[in-house]
Amino acid sequence: MILAVSACLLGEPCRYDGTARPCARVAALGARHELVPVCPERAGGLPVPRPPAEIAGRDPLRVVDAEGRDLTEAFARGARLSAGEALAAGCAGAVLKSRSPSCGPGAVYDGTFSGALVPGWGLAAALLRDAGLPVVDEDADFALLGW
Numbered sequence: 001m002i003l004a005v006s007a008c009l010l011g012e013p014c015r016y017d018g019t020a021r022p023c024a025r026v027a028a029l030g031a032r033h034e035l036v037p038v039c040p041e042r043a044g045g046l047p048v049p050r051p052p053a054e055i056a057g058r059d060p061l062r063v064v065d066a067e068g069r070d071l072t073e074a075f076a077r078g079a080r081l082s083a084g085e086a087l088a089a090g091c092a093g094a095v096l097k098s099r100s101p102s103c104g105p106g107a108v109y110d111g112t113f114s115g116a117l118v119p120g121w122g123l124a125a126a127l128l129r130d131a132g133l134p135v136v137d138e139d140a141d142f143a144l145l146g147w
Ligand code: SF4
Pocket: 006, 007, 008, 009, 014, 015, 016, 038, 039, 040, 041, 042, 097, 100, 102, 103
């Protein structure tokens, strides 16, 4: 099986603060599956490091960083490119970084930069979900999914 995986979970230092979030459970999936690293924010042209960003509105979509800059276009572009890349590679599922405005499946920060979470999907995670893929975060029970 081919799985899309947030690049930062595989050790790439592409997070806003220039760090990675390597996850041994996710890396271990590589023994049984082909892992395709994706980073929607980097794909959207955002630099590393960069200020943190959150989804501030859904209708209309609005993504802003902690300095008040509107990054909606870059986030939307990066999500489209990364989801397209994953689907073109034949990915049949995705393990994406929790809580990220691009990658978070099912819960994201609420747009106030206070650490509060709300139900919702990162932009790339939502595109892959809408394409019919099972999309989970790094804490998921992979065995339950047959991965
Ligand atoms: Fe990690 Fe996704 Fe953020 Fe890239 S966009 S740093 S892959 S959480």
